Amino acid sequence: MKDIAGTALEKYLDETLSDYPPDYREWAKGLVLTVCNVIRDETVCKMCGACCCQEELTLTDNDVERITEHLNLKKSELVKRYLKRKGGYWIMRESKPCSFYDRETKKCRIYDVRPEMCNLFPVYSPAIISSIVPLFEAYRMKGSVIRKKNEEDNTCFPEIYDKLYKIIEYLTKRDTM
Numbered sequence: 492m493k494d495i496a497g498t499a500l501e502k503y504l505d506e507t508l509s510d511y512p513p514d515y516r517e518w519a520k521g522l523v524l525t526v527c528n529v530i531r532d533e534t535v536c537k538m539c540g541a542c543c544c545q546e547e548l549t550l551t552d553n554d555v556e557r558i559t560e561h562l563n564l565k566k567s568e569l570v571k572r573y574l575k576r577k578g579g580y581w582i583m584r585e586s587k588p589c590s591f592y593d594r595e596t597k598k599c600r601i602y603d604v605r606p607e608m609c610n611l612f613p614v615y616s617p618a619i620i621s622s623i624v625p626l627f628e629a630y631r632m633k634g635s636v637i638r639k640k641n642e643e644d645n646t647c648f649p650e651i652y653d654k655l656y657k658i659i660e661y662l663t664k665r666d667t668m
């Protein structure tokens with residue numbers, strides 16, 4: 492499985508942590524990337540389909556190239572059918588669910604060439620990613636970490652939150668001993 496380092500997530504962390512001193516930024520980034528890799532590799536997918544119904548699915552130029560080749564389409568055709576431009580990225584026109592999501596099999600129809608953002612799921616979802624940096628910030632400030640719990644949630648997110656909280660708790664305790 493592709494390592495998270497060097498990906499869109501790393502870019503996101505660079506931007507999010509840009510106001511912090513370089514030493515802290517590198518430390519926090521390394522820690523978050525390590526934790527994300529471990530959590531992603533250990534999380535069991537329940538095939539709920541939630542990650543194929545995100546508000547905004549972002550694609551890089553490399554993603555577009557790969558998918559174009561795989562579908563044997565011209566780039567202009569792929570763009571016309573499925574994509575639109577936003578900022579420096581491409582986004583899927585339809586994302587709830589994504590046009591490549593097969594509702595019957597609950598699988599991706601372009602799995603082998605799926606966008607990087609999908610490959611990084613479930614860690615690189617807006618819900619998880621928006622929790623990670625504040626969690627680490629709470630840890631840095633030695634503040635308390637509020638545990639979110641939703642027993643009804645049948646995605647893999649509760650499992651990820653659990654792991655994240657455990658890691659943060661462990662780190663906080665270790666550093667105050």
Ligand code: SF4
Nearest residue numbers: 536537539540542647
């Ligand atoms: S949200 Fe999690 S459990 Fe649901 S399909 Fe995506 S990876 Fe699997």
Ligand code: SF4
Nearest residue numbers: 543589591592599609
């Ligand atoms: S490209 Fe595939 S994995 Fe990604 S959101 Fe669409 S259906 Fe899901």
